[in-house]
Amino acid sequence: MRNGTKIAKEPRPRGRPRGFITSEVLERVRDVFLAKGFAAASLDELCAAAGLNRPSLYAAFGDKEQLYISMLRHIGQGSVEAMDAILSGPDPIERRLGRLYKGAIDIYTRPPNPPGCIIVGTATVEATSHPAIGAAANQILASFEKAFERGFIASHLQPAPSPAERASMAAAILTATGIRARLGVPAADLRAFTKSMIPVICR
């Protein structure tokens, strides 16, 4: 790793160091956004949850829209990594899908968090008024679909439907599950739903 005088330990930046960690702040404001949605989440609540004052939040993330998008991207990135980890396993695709859906339903319904998927559950409504939010959410959903597609490509299924079509369907099931969870459908019903869809997707 030696390149000239650069040392691994990068030097501290110039001024006063930050009193927070970016990923932690993003995960805390996520709870507020998940509970209230983007529009109804006030800066007071966001600052309180983040443990930051308003100027600090603004200096670090920009306005509310940019903060929200940063949070979305952070969650989306972690989700894709988790999906890849599950979908790249050695067992049959049906089992991998089952584990993925089960994990998602856990996240969507586990107290004390408000139920539902934050992406399709809170970003969707803002897409019209805040196109950047819609675009970010769309990118994330597309990356989910890509993750599914990688999983199907790595499996040995009949050529039709294509991996892309199966991925599109699997992503649609995940989307609908996230919506239904937020609307109050019990976790057991969601599990039964996804379980019944897996053989249809993998036929």
Place this chain on the structure above:
Amino acid sequence: MRNGTKIAKEPRPRGRPRGFITSEVLERVRDVFLAKGFAAASLDELCAAAGLNRPSLYAAFGDKEQLYISMLRHIGQGSVEAMDAILSGPDPIERRLGRLYKGAIDIYTRPPNPPGCIIVGTATVEATSHPAIGAAANQILASFEKAFERGFIASHLQPAPSPAERASMAAAILTATGIRARLGVPAADLRAFTKSMIPVICR
């Protein structure tokens, strides 16, 4: 229809008659709610769109939440009727489903309205803060699923998956389509998606 002295023409109620028609008001506020969502829609905008003053709106519908729920129920009822009309046709279920999805995508993407389904697109985010909204949306989605189920029962498909399972899947596809439409997916892509799903649902 003759029962005693009751005449078909019911007598006008006592005071000053209303200067508006309920269904028209609900359809006008729908445009605002669809564009901004529930939380971001202000009473000023709603009143302007409805052509009513604030006290009139409150007297007729109650507060913003009740107005929104009335609007949702109105739209949901009309949607179920439209679904039944399409799904009860004489041609094969594949064609009926195709017409239904095509009609839905038209509604979801036709200018000048903002894109997406108002139910899954705007009610979902409020379900946590406004349980009554979540419950109403859930009821409507359940009635959609029932409509699908009636369509599948009236068709002659293999017993597995059951009509209820097929209906659940068809409804999930419709939900995901409404979400994707709002996030900006072009109508052509949505049509290709639903078209590819129909044979999977009806196999």
Place this chain on the structure above:
DNA sequence: ATATTTTTGTACCACATCGCATATAAATGC
């Protein structure tokens, strides 16, 4: 030690919001 740079904390502003109080208008019952 002093200067520089970045973060933090307090206070603030202009503005929009919801819900209501009050007054007027338009219909019916007697």
Place this chain on the structure above:
DNA sequence: GCATTTATATGCGATGTGGTACAAAAATAT
């Protein structure tokens, strides 16, 4: 005619909103 009932119109006040100015604090560079 007059009283009653309901709907409409105007306007207001208390509260909360997103965003920012300014000074103090905490680190590094020289």
